[in-house]
Amino acid sequence: MTSRSSPPEPHPDDGLLARVLSWISNLLLRRTELVLLCAAALALLALQYIRYLPLKSSVFDLLPPDDPLVATYKEVEEILTPTDFAAVLLTLEDPPASLAERERILIEAATRLERELDDPEIRGVSFRIGEGIEVPPELLLFYQLDPETLSRLREIAREVLSIFPPLQVPRGRALGEALPQAALADLSRVGKIDPGKLRAILGEAQREVEAARELVSRMGEIPRLEKLLHEAGVIITELLSRPPPKAQPLFSPDRTRLLVQIWPRRPSYTGVVYCRKITRTISAAVRRAELGKLGVRAGITGNYVAVAQGQALIAQDLSRTTWISAVGVFVVLIVSLGSVIAILATVLPLLVSAVLTVAWAKFSVGGFNLITVFLPALVLGLGVDYSLHLVSRVMEEIRKGEDLPAALAVAMRTKGSASLGAALTTALAFTSLVFARSLGLKEMGIIMALGIFFALGSALLIGPALLVAAYRASQGRFRPRGLGYERKLFRPYRLLLYNRWAVIALTILLTGAVAYQASRVEFEFVPGELSPTTEAQRVAQEAMRALGGEIAFNDDFLIFVRGSRMLREVTADLSSHPGVRSIRSVRDLLPTELLRGEAAFQEIPIASLDAFLSLLEENLREWEGRIAQARNLAVALARGELVAATMGAGEIAAAASKLADSLFRLADAMEAYSPRVPEFLPAVTSMRADYEIIRGFLERLQALPPEEELLRRLVEVLPGDLRAYYYTSEGAYVIHLGLDPQYLEGKKLDRFIAWLEEKGYRYFGFPEVRLRLRQYMQRDFAISTSLAGILILGVLLLNFRSLRAAVVAAMPLVVGYTWMLAGMKFLGIEFNFINISISPLLIGLGVDAGIHVAHRVLEEGPGQSAVARGAAASTMPVLGASLTTMVVFAALLWANTPGLRILGVCALLGLGFSLIASLLFVPAALVRVERPPGAR
Template identity: 30%
Template sequence: MRAALLHGVYRLVRRRAWLVLLSAAIFSSAALFYIRDLPMRSSFLDIVPPGDPILTKFQEREEIITKNDAVDIILALQHPEHSPRDAERLKAAAESIVQKLRENPEFVSFSFTKDIQTRRGDELLSLRDEIFVKLREYQERLRTVLPATSEPAPGAPGVGDLIGLYAQINAELERIFGAELDWRRLALNPVELVKRFEELKKLNQSVKEEFDRAPGLIQNADHLVTDLLQTITEINEAIEKLLTWPQELYLSHDGTKLLLKVRPRFSSQRGLDYSRAVTRSVQEALQALKLETQGISWGLTGPYVISAETNYQLNVDMRNTTIISAIGVMVVIILTLRRFFYPILALIVLFLALIATLAWAKFSVNGLNLVTSFLPPLILGLGIDYGINFIAHFLHERRAGHRLETALKSAIVHKGSALVTASLATACVLFGLMSASSPGLYEMGIIAGVGVLIALAATLLILPALMIVSHILFRARPPSVGADPGVCPGRTRGFAPTWRLARWPIVVLTVGGSLFMLSQAVHVGFRFADEELAPKDLPSKLAQQVERREFDVGTSGLAEYFLFFAPTLEELRRINEGLAELKAQGYIDAVASLSMFLPSDPAEAEQFFKGVSLTLERDLQRARAAIERQSQELQRLQDLTVQIVRLKGNFTRILDQVALTGAGENVVPDIQAQIAQLEGIEASIQGLEAMGARLGALRDRLMQLHERVETLLQKIAELQQVQGLLKALPKDLQERFVTEEREFIVYAHLKRTTINEPRIYSEFISAVRTFSTDYIGYPMIQDHLERTMKRDFQISTLLATGIILVILSIGLGWGWALVGIIPVGLGFLWMLGTMRLTGLDFNFANIIISSLLIGNGVDYAVYLLHGFLEDRQIEVAWKKTAAPIMGSALTTMVSFGSLLFAATPGLRVFGLSALYGIGFTTLFTLLFLPALLSFVRPRAD
């Protein structure tokens, strides 16, 4: 069936060469147009298995991620003055940028002031304590000025009592004057009269002192209420000022740079196109403002910009490495085949195959990801092998004197059969990657597997068609007829003793070196740190370094954060306590949550608040009652005045009676003193009546004070509670600290060592699980990818080995299949050992190296074994196959070696790993395998 198919291919190419080329040109043009905007997905989330719990959790929490992604604009003064004017210039520039970007509805939030700071919460809690101290101070003053109780002191007569007493005295005196009582009897009893006058004197003195003191008390109370009202106003202003969060400019340490954060509507995870559009919009706005003319330079960083620039750099690297690879491959082919024209034809065919492969990548999996980004050099490295072998066989036939058609038929039918076997083996190994759970490896398998088959089809169809058409157009001369330089029996006789002499040293050195490499290979690790594999010299990366160094922040967004979710306040406090311990142990360096603004001990704070609130309110109630009582007393002063005037009149009549009768002259001085006291009381009453208006005003102000204190205490009480605090916080902080489901969010910024050191990260996760079950963080994806792709690496390696053994056993038998796999196994082992010695680890870029090495490297052993099994003479087989094997290996190594010129570290790591693997595999194929085969006895003629 294979032979019939290959004969059909030959007939098609021979008879319809122009049609084949026209069809190829049309198809390639359409494919090239189709991939003009080939998507490049550079997010870690794109290589996480779909439906994975971690990916699902990130998708569920996308709203939180969206609110933390931002484009970071760093404004820098080119010629700073190191004065306050620097900040003014930077602020003015930031305001102009904000005004410009507001014209674009894609941007929803702007900030160039410092983010939430723990000190804001500390200030709020400290202010609360200061408020209570001040209120207690005024409470004590209130107690000293106003009566502590609303009732008069025992034994202290009120105005009503005075009215009653004076009325009683007046009534008694008037009864005397009305002859109801015997005046002479009273006058003849001076002791009784003096006693009554003495009591009245004391009463009058007490009343006068009380009335004289009242204006001072009212004035002091008025001053106190004024002071207390002013204090309440100041406290309210302090709270309002603090709750307006007047944050300072986000200046660098030296004050010459300003950080402006711009938040788009959607997260950077929305896709590469969105990140590009956002970045382009910001760049255009900044360029339109011409800040350079104002002496201000700017730089961009953040997940949007880094994603766009990384993708751009990947495209540049893909283009540059493809060009370098093509030039290098062409040079190697020219040197190997000693021809110039045919290598150009092979490269043309290979580029057409590459275009078709990229079109297949876009059609099947919508572009390339982090793992498949180095596909062009990969296809060039794998596909050029078919062109070299096809052209080498064709030239061999032409040198043998065969016509063009005969040489092409032999190349298609005979060499094509071997190429089909080799390509199927390589494709099957690559298709084996489709069993991986990671989309990165799965997509590499489906793209590269089909790409190898496309390269084979192009080699068997387009390359011979080009040869035929070029022969017709240019009438190319056939190579000179003669012995093929690749096979010279006369020059192989000396190889027999050479291999017999060298085989033991080669075997011993290989075995000894392999044991050493084995001791190193077992320590090769798996690291998937994004920053170690992404380009480091991008403008956004350099700006990110400035941001970290001069603004004390991590990467914009959540790349270095863990987010914890707490459904209750108790859970929130437990998480904060656990994170505080981890911070003390050095795993994290910052924690932000709503707890920063809540009392550390809510029970103690609540008890403290209730105590102050109740006692102050009780004292104010007493003061209000005392003022009310005083007001009522003042309202009765007129009645008291009537009684005093009446009493004075009665005392005057007594003096008149004494003057007429001469009786009771000894009481005259006392009566005169009583009259003088009463006149003094009258004067005091007149002063108190003038104080009535002030007392009414004081009563009203005290009522106002009570209401304002009550409002203030209520506000403080609310600030101690979650819901009240949420109302006080700005909206953007509310969104950052609380989800729409009313879950509390805690942000923990991890140290770089915690993220990048697997052991430390494992310790961190173990500690986190003791106090929380609901958390996410980008380092979780890194760790999960490491474990997932490590498992996929092991499975794909075993699967590739099994596939190759099965395919080799069909053509060579199980025994020779095991022999053929030895160079690949040794090459893989030495590659691992060298990676360990040079400090390389497996990552998402070079994780597929085992499948590529097994699929591509085994071809070299197959070529050598096929030649050896013809006559069991290793010298002849080595001479026939060494040059083609070396040529194929060199072209593959040149293709992968071109990745060393990439700016992306991940591509360089893959290229270096591939060079190690293919180089060692080729070395052991050309040295160790012949040394082993030299122990096999030649077949008897």
């Protein structure tokens, strides 16, 4: 006959499981020392194996190894390496009023620091931009141009063009020689020569005279033109005498900050240990430099420092959350068990299972990644669940008068079966992740699929073995009874079950009411939620704000193009996109004036100006004679006009008349400037001297090779790291893009990537890595959640052999999951890289409490009093097990990493609502589900 304290009579097909559990009980009673010795040896071997545990801290460790982005990243690593540097931002704490004094103090501080950084692992230190770049001779001219000088030359060019645009220049040296004497003779013999030839001669002469008139009309601007050309000549003369440009310190515009860049010998992805070493080296150099005596504060940043500080904060998170979890778990265990030996029997299996899980993680997947780093703490929470239920049942049986061996046998038969069902459901939830494309989730599945059974095995073997050892050592006097809350909880559960329909209806209705809000939770994978905020990030942001475009610690996208023409076209195309915030390429190292195609100063009509000066030089000294010559020529043309008219050549006569009129007007225009000829003579001499300087300068510009050749020569002389930054080993130019923050996530990022692909550009971008990871994890989320749900329902059917009981046991999971999503929406929390793992985790954990409550209720019987008795007996073990797991996640609320804090909030929501549903809904529903035969 089955008593209240004994398990129900087993079904015939329960024989195998019952025999296995019975065999474990006998093993523990007969071979206690052997079990404990094997467990200790296994734990020590695992501890030895995990002395060095790698942490895969790259986001690429979350992608499938065969993803094309991983291969692309390996190809572009050499391009990213030049930006892989550490930096020290020097800031004046009390800046003096003088800018020169500010510069002096900062340079002295930087020089001190540079001396202290004499270390074998540091291959370069610089606080000047452009240091190490050897300017090719053909570009030296442009690098000597400062912005003010370049701007003034452009203004001079514009003014010269407004005075003297490109004109048709007379071919004759004398202004009056518009028509040769031979042409006049031909005109007198108009009837004897070809009329077409004569018309052509007259037309050409007409154009020459008009050009001369245009030049003469501009003689009033000679003083202004002389001044402009002289200023340009002085600027160019001074410019050509300048020495080659020097690298400039990386000052902020207000001269209160100076950035010192430091290049270690190996890249930051060498490993965390190397990054820590470099960070310690820089920190020690800063201390030795005693910058505080100069009134300078130093902030350390860069990839090396960010990695080291990030890992330090993660380690701090692990340490802090472990201690908080340990204290919280210990308090819960004291309240739940009330016995030191029982607490030890609960805690020691946790430690062993955690160590074995870490060893398995190293062996199976090479360590932990950004998503799986918290799994050891999770194993502690799961292990407590199994151990606490088993130890609590042992003490319950002892309170009923059984001795320890008999109590252990009962606990193993009852709680062993329930714990196995709970472990299978949790393991299946994580096993579904093995099929994920995302490597981060896949590794979580691999680790936890076996880690669950480490926790279950430790709970079934080590904890009971410790109780048996204590029992034997006390010669049978050790009888831990615990605190026993069953009697106090029985009456409240009787009241609850009287109102069971209200409990069932409220649970279903309220869950349905929040289902809409739960369905609105979206995926928002923000990079900042993957890692903690470090001091290095704060310093980097301060440096970028202070130095503007002079410094950048990362790029959002890299675009690869071949040929300078393509480089120019793609740069212009990218600049037109509203999402592009900044563009950097090797073209930035060439002067802006050159990149316009033909420089503005080169647009001065040098040939026309030369001809104008030559005509003035030739004619000014014989000005009056040239005027008379023009008039005489006009008179001769008038006679020729009369001859042509007499001969009936009307067209020739008209052309001659028009030319004569133009010559008279030219003579009149020249005569108007006769009084100013003495003034013009020295001005023309001065302009000729300045013109020769300008002509030589422009010839140097025109002699420059095409832009493609200039870029090639510039690439050849760049330092190795900088060359790799701008130019690949395959011969492609690299364009570095920075995007507007709005384009780094969501639909705008999707559209930008689609735009790049539509253009046919070859590119690589870290935002796309996050996008790809989001796509993988969204897919994995849907598949793993659906698969885990189906597998868990199947396990529950096998465990309970009743569809209705299985559905009731699974209901707390549905309630907890729905209310968790609704709570996330209410708090403004979306799924990210880290908290998306809560889905399989909650599916596994959320159903455990329901399984244990359902097992104990069904064990007692279907009647109302029996259900109340079973629920009261299971409440404290279920509450204690759930609270210990919740304490582990609650400890994450004090983590430095934002993503871990959000994970803690999500887990607390899901586990908390699942616990409430397990303790209230499951007993209420099972009264109706399992009725005795013949009951009404």
